[in-house]
Amino acid sequence: MSEQSNSNGSGYIIECQDVNKWFGEFHVLKDINMKVKEREVVVVIGPSGSGKSTLIRCINRLEEHQEGKILVDGIELSNDLKNINAIRRETGMVFQSFNLFPHLTVMQNITLAQRYVRRRPRRDAEDMARQLLQRVGIPEQANKYPGQLSGGQQQRVAIARALAMQPKIMLFDEPTSALDPEMIKEVLDVMKELARSGMTMLVVTHEMGFAREVADRVIFMDSGRIVEIGTPEHFFENPSHERTKLFLSQIL
């Protein structure tokens, strides 16, 4: 118990201890142990099916883990709805397929949760939304519907929507995988800006350039386990594990 109360003081904002998860009989996450410090950018890479998306989805309880312990900002994830909601308030998430609400305008997409969850007055919420749209570079799209925007613009709106809740942690689940090559850069630029501003970020991506440039640490996963954790220099220049070497040789 003492360990739990210390965890916040220890500077780790996400802690996974022996996390195991199964989909039916299939063992997707095997003994995951991992810690993320505050203001750290951690990139998770790995072949598809390696469990990296499942891992970050476990962190805000979109998936439920069966064994082990996940602590976010010192709060343990359990079935307690209050804890889950508290953690979700602290973490913003950006999805591969954007998942904007198509029936709401960009402005409504960004203000809905602020007003309903944070109980912010309409005017404040809209000010915040305009500020964030400015920050992601599309202030002029506020009154359009998501269907009228390009993929890159939609993903930037999705980032703005997550940021509007003023989270301590941002989770990115392959944010550029569904985008045309021409649009990947505009999203990555926003993410780099975000990383420089000191946001704690956990990013699942296949963008090796981004990982090399921005990440503080890189986690490599394969078949449900963590294979290697290291700094980008170490990871890309001089990987230790055979599996990592194989993976890198195939993609670089």
Add this chain to the structure above:
Amino acid sequence: MSEVYHRPDETFYVAPKEPPPSRRPPALTIGPVGWLRKNLFSSVSNTLITVITVGLMAAFFYELVTWSVAKAEWNVVNNTMRLMMVGLYPVDQIWRIELIAILLVFLSGLGLGVWGGNARGFFIIALMIIIAALFIPIGAEKIEPPPIRFLITPTDAIGPVVFVGDKDDTVRLSVEPIDDNAIANETSPFVGFIENSPGSSSSRALWNNAKAQVVAGTLDLTNYNLQLTVQLLDRSGKVLDEQLSTPTRRRVNFEFKLPADGWYYVQVLRDETSEAIYETVDGVQLPIAPARTLPNTGYAWIRIDGVDTMSSQVADVEQRTKTYGEVPAIQCPSAAECRRLLLEENTRFEGARSFSAFLKTQLDPFLQEIIVSLVVGFAVMLAAYSIGNFAKQSRNPSSKKAVSRVTIIGWIIFFPLSWILLSGFKDPDSVHPFLRLPEVAQSLWGGLILTIVLTFVSLTVAFPIGILLALGRRSKLPIISIFCILFIEVVRGVPLITILFMAKFIVPYFAKSMSDTELLIRLLVGLTLFTAAYNAEIIRGGLQIIPKGQIEASQALGLNPFATNAFIVLPQALRAVIPAMMSQSVSLFKDTTLVSIVGLFEFLGMIELIVNGQQIYRPYQREAYLFVGVIYFIISYIMSSLSRRLEESGAGTVRKMRKA
């Protein structure tokens, strides 16, 4: 040849700097001609299909329209309009229904004005006004009974014509001799023609027969030699007054003031062997009718004005029996004649009616009934539209906001208010004097207003229940989902009529406290549960098309399950199922006809009651059912048009989503 755009013989090619200029498409492929060529006459088989289909449609509509104009007898609709529209709803309370109709038109006009509308919006409201107008005239003053005419001929006996009258009512009797062959080609003698006497043979049949004879040349109407006596009698058979019509003094008019309230009847006696009749004028005896030497020939109308004869309206008949007693049994001239029935082919108009005669005898009486309410309806709509449009175009945005808020609030209170207006208060003295509406028992509601109440009450109540059932069926809690599945499947597995029978017979048996509940309420509950089960399945279909990512995104933002459903899932799911929901609603609207089987007379049930239950209307089933069909179609069309408008309007419509 400096610019060449296409050189297929070269392996390598670089396009010139400027693209070629745009040209117009070939003339035959665009515009109406292009549309026709592309859509109707693109190939031989397509042309054939077009011609055959258009031909069949034209033939059908030609038949329908010519029959409606030239042969149909639309007065059955006119005469029974009140029953069809409001059933037994008390006449002096019909203004409440009128008020509801006016409110409906006003709110629709306001909405159209403030939110903008296209031509179809106006068209829908115009249809609503027409339907609403049908409710209005029937509450007006009692329709003046048309004059009664019956035909008298040399060979056919005429039974007595029975009517009721109050003290000091004036009855006018007149004889109109038919002594001109040209009359046989006129149709006007049938205006206001009513058959009602227990023993009379059908005047219409006789007249058709006479016409045929005139046309064939076997009957000459100018050969008039009819002598008859017109008698007015009270119910005991005492002759109150009588007048003689002779070949020389044919036209007879006389008035009689009734001595007391009660039943009276008119009888005609043909005089075949009379003596000469004399009248004393200034002390000199003058013959006014010579002794008959010629055989009785010729035809005449006997016309009765100012009396109230038969009534098709149950309430009237009850009232009449209460006031005047039972209909007297009157001796028929002979038993055989009393047994004659009015056969359909006898009472229908024969031959083709001209269009002007159609306007005069069929359309005009109908229009006269509804013209005032149509004008009022359109005036109210225009006024409301102007207010809405004025607010919309006003420079002050708050006035638009205010008017649209008033419109929304108006719609929200419209439905409960209508219910209160319709049913009134059990104890009117307990409420504010302004609202002192006497109760109208639900057993008196009937006709189209009952159909509308059944449809809209069960639709509005079933909608939220359907949503809850759909969400419940997807619930992770097994008890809730099993309950919902069980409910939905049981209700969907049972015919609606069974549910209605259960509501009528079984519910009061199991739940004693329900046995006092009005039948209407019990049937409404049945219809509501039935609709809710179907709606639940439709909504579940809508829920399934919402991608899981939407729910995850909403959860990731910290929205709780209630907010996720209310703000994210349901708005999208419900919009996607508008077409299916509306077709379910239209189908419910038509299914309400089933309640007539368990004893509530809604629109169709009322028509059946009228045309099958009343002998005089039995010949006019075709007209009555056609009218019913048209009204059902118009209302269904209004409903589906509204749903299309709903689909196309509002934030993030389907269209906008598809544009992605």
